[in-house]
Amino acid sequence: xxFEMKSVDxxxxxxxxxxxxxxxILQSLMLSLVAAGxxxxxxxxxxxxxxxxxxxxxxxxVQNMFLFAITGAASILGAQYWGKxxxxxxxxxxxxxxxxxxLTSVLFFSACELVPELLMHIFAADEGLxxxxxxxxxxxxxxxxxxxxxxxxxxxxxxxxxVTESAWxxxxxxxxxxxxxxxxxxxxxxxxxxxxxxxxxATTLARVIELGLCLxxxxxxxxxxPDLRHLFSLNRxxxxxxxxxxxxxxxxxxxxxxxFTSYTAIMGHMGVDAAAANSVSAxxxxxxxxxxxxxxxxxAIMVGNELGAGNLERGKAYGIKLKNLSYVIGFASMxxxxxxxxxxxxxxxxxxxxxxxxxxxxxxxxxxxxxRCVNTVTINGVxxxxxxxxxxxxxxxxxxxxxxxxxxxxxxxxxxxxVLLVYACTCLDEVGKIPWVMLHFxxxxxxxxxxxxxxx
Numbered sequence: 001x002x003f004e005m006k007s008v009d010x011x012x013x014x015x016x017x018x019x020x021x022x023x024x025i026l027q028s029l030m031l032s033l034v035a036a037g038x039x040x041x042x043x044x045x046x047x048x049x050x051x052x053x054x055x056x057x058x059x060x061x062v063q064n065m066f067l068f069a070i071t072g073a074a075s076i077l078g079a080q081y082w083g084k085x086x087x088x089x090x091x092x093x094x095x096x097x098x099x100x101x102x103l104t105s106v107l108f109f110s111a112c113e114l115v116p117e118l119l120m121h122i123f124a125a126d127e128g129l130x131x132x133x134x135x136x137x138x139x140x141x142x143x144x145x146x147x148x149x150x151x152x153x154x155x156x157x158x159x160x161x162x163v164t165e166s167a168w169x170x171x172x173x174x175x176x177x178x179x180x181x182x183x184x185x186x187x188x189x190x191x192x193x194x195x196x197x198x199x200x201x202a203t204t205l206a207r208v209i210e211l212g213l214c215l216x217x218x219x220x221x222x223x224x225x226p227d228l229r230h231l232f233s234l235n236r237x238x239x240x241x242x243x244x245x246x247x248x249x250x251x252x253x254x255x256x257x258x259x260f261t262s263y264t265a266i267m268g269h270m271g272v273d274a275a276a277a278n279s280v281s282a283x284x285x286x287x288x289x290x291x292x293x294x295x296x297x298x299x300a301i302m303v304g305n306e307l308g309a310g311n312l313e314r315g316k317a318y319g320i321k322l323k324n325l326s327y328v329i330g331f332a333s334m335x336x337x338x339x340x341x342x343x344x345x346x347x348x349x350x351x352x353x354x355x356x357x358x359x360x361x362x363x364x365x366x367x368x369x370x371x372r373c374v375n376t377v378t379i380n381g382v383x384x385x386x387x388x389x390x391x392x393x394x395x396x397x398x399x400x401x402x403x404x405x406x407x408x409x410x411x412x413x414x415x416x417x418x419v420l421l422v423y424a425c426t427c428l429d430e431v432g433k434i435p436w437v438m439l440h441f442x443x444x445x446x447x448x449x450x451x452x453x454x455x456x
Contacts (some may be wrong), residue, residue: 023166070104
């Protein structure tokens with residue numbers, strides 16, 4: 001291990017990390033600000049409006065898990081083929097990504113338009129929350145229809161040295177989203193006061209703007225473009241390699257996404273105060289996780305580029321250094337959670353009981369952030385970057401579905417534990433699996449070159 005660590009040029013390493021991660025951190029932060037903007041603006045209208053939208057957006061959260069798996073597979077292979085310099089295969093990969101994200105988006109759009117009440121019943125028992133959330137979904141569902149296409153473009157931009165442009169597009173869409181939120185939620189500039197439905201309309205219009213920017217910017221000659229004439233002419237070998245990466249990512253994404261949605265559903269059924277406090281804590285968590293999300297994405301690209309170029313020792317050394325860095329990010333994130341807790345409690349308008357729940361949740365979340373950051377960078381970044389995607393699915397199956405979810409479910413519905421104890425159960429999986437992750441990391445199964453010379 002010492003040899004690999006010494007072989008890293010720190011100036012080059014941190015230069016690459018900064019160049020790739022900072023735009024992605026900004027992009028992640030801007031995306032999280034949409035949820036924060038919804039929560040803060042709707043929280044000023046009524047607690048019920050804020051809580052209903054937070055629950056309704058779990059549908060998009062689940063859709064994003066499918067899209068994450070598809071674009072994640074594209075990013076893993078794309079980073080390695082970009083490191084190899086094979087642009088022809090990258091165009092085929094773009095087609096494959098568009099095809100699968102498009103089908104996914106159509107399915108979620110249809111569900112939101114046809115059965116929104118049924119979807120809301122999964123997350124809430126209160127009829128008022130179900131009514132507000134259903135109205136939100138019927139408008140926001142249109143944004144889900146086009147999200148997959150724009151995410152495909154953004155994913156390919158990130159791995160082909162256009163990460164700054166990708167972040168600029170997402171950030172611009174977020175700014176429009178926040179501004180339109182204010183207009184339609186509160187009825188500014190002569191617009192009708194739509195409250196929760198206004199947040200849905202703002203989201204939809206922002207996604208249209210995002211897709212338009214993707215299409216315009218990627219039309220330039222130095223960008224990888226899909227070959228739409230051959231959208232359904234798939235290369236068998238590339239499709240097989242794509243499936244080998246996508247299916248474990250899909251399993252892991254569903255385990256994680258449905259698991260997190262289950263946490264939200266469990267807290268939602270513990271009362272409006274518990275649901276409201278959990279909604280606010282989730283917004284804070286997502287904002288603070290932006291740093292580890294950005295470094296994790298950068299880790300996958302950096303390691304993938306080196307492995308695809310055949311530089312296995314350098315890719316391994318980069319992975320080791322990034323894994324060590326994840327602990328620094330984790331403890332820094334914990335400190336940040338503790339630091340912002342008084343400001344969050346002061347700013348958000350909640351009942352006294354919900355405020356008490358939120359204070360306890362923030363303290364628990366601080367410890368959770370250590371595991372979340374370490375696992376995001378190490379698993380979703382380094383290990384996935386080398387194509388070892390099965391491990392993520394196995395670890396989620398055992399730690400989340402074998403331990404955390406059953407404990408939270410039994411605590412809420414059988415043993416009737418206090419709200420904060422149930423919330424602590426939902427945070428148990430990330431911290432608990434760190435030793436297992438470190439043992440698997442040191443096997444170095446992720447040090448692999450996945451590229452091939454494909455036949456036409």
